[in-house]
Amino acid sequence: MPSRQPKRKDAIQTRTALLAAATESFARSGYEATNVRQVCARAGASLGAVRHYFGSKEALYREVLVLAHQELVDRQPVPQILPEDDPCDALQQWVCYLLRIFLIRRASHPYAGRLIAWELRDPTPALDQLIAKVLGPVRRALDQIVAELLGEADEPKLRAQCANFVHGICVFHDQNRELLQRFGHPVPSSEKDIVALADTITEFALAGIERFRISHNTKRSGKLNNG
Amino acid sequence: MPSRQPKRKDAIQTRTALLAAATESFARSGYEATNVRQVCARAGASLGAVRHYFGSKEALYREVLVLAHQELVDRQPVPQILPEDDPCDALQQWVCYLLRIFLIRRASHPYAGRLIAWELRDPTPALDQLIAKVLGPVRRALDQIVAELLGEADEPKLRAQCANFVHGICVFHDQNRELLQRFGHPVPSSEKDIVALADTITEFALAGIERFRISHNTKRSGKLNNG
């Protein structure tokens, strides 16, 4: 018995290796397409280990999701808008934040963005928890920024719609990679390109939102802006 | 033998029934989640029939896709922009067109929209064909409209980005139903609501695109608009 792994000593290491391999696989291929046997193989563990430490594939997935979320929230806090902040800057920050989460493809990048993307594509029971902990706060931050930008024109439905538009533009670049690729517009993945895209999106969105503010004013006090 | 189906006479009917059941299932559940046995059951046919007429599940899927596309293109031609058209109206038409394809949920509505949505989500080898026949022309129409709207500011990259933004806003409402639902913003599905959403999107996008035209002008000829 030349290469026999120590047992009790590196137990935590086996668990950790399983989590790492599972995270990578779930992030890359999603829940359904992830194969427990492959995860075990890459972790150097056996099926019994998964059962022992987590109980089932779904439990393993939940564990992966929770850990990735924690890491994400710790490393990249949601940009909050402060009363003294310029809402235009805030919007740029928000767009940049979302694009980074979903678009950056460095190996060192946390897997939470990819896991969330899968969860949005194929919701599992874990989606609600995800919304409560991550997506909800992120979205509320956007709603607040949009409300600020709309000013007097702010109103629940319009605010939600504008936020949807910004939100939609951002996630489109992640959710439609294949399409964009084939249209000859590959999705940026480097920090620099992402910031540039964020700037363009922000400019576009600011103009769009402003339009509603203006049309609101003209409605209330006559055609102030059109001569 | 009380209820024995006629054979050769209604052969086409068996094939048709299979196609109908398969179309419904692929549109509702996607390729992977569609069960050939269930399709056969609902079509009143057996597994052998699928093998006989199509050869395999994948071949059946391709057949479904082709037929749905043909129907879509026949029934709802892509809105083309003419030289004398107002590009603002054209944009509204385009947005409305895309929203209708993806959002309308009437039983009578053709299945192509749902099938395309699945194909975008989980690309199969059929995606290329789909792009060539349907998505490509649709997108090129948008590019043309955007180019028109950008005027002198038109330039390949900016044009593609603006088109992406419009495109993204539209498909977001389809691809993120679950999320929007839980955020309290259910996606419209009636003709009336869809048109209203299209109007809002159009107004938003027009302002965004116009911003780039303006900033282009100011770059070329000084700050004409700011004082």
Add this chain to the structure above:
DNA sequence: CATTAAATAATACAAATGTTTGACTTTTTC
């Protein structure tokens, strides 16, 4: 050192599912 519990690995189990086979029936064709 013996007992116990944790840890691991090999194997078996069960269900889902696309595919294939072979027999049987109906229709066409000469």
Add this chain to the structure above:
DNA sequence: GAAAAAGTCAAACATTTGTATTATTTAATG
């Protein structure tokens, strides 16, 4: 009307894959 082709169906096959079982090994504990 007999042979051939087309159509249909039930059952079998093969694979994948999550889960469960069992035995074995290791480490802690008294």
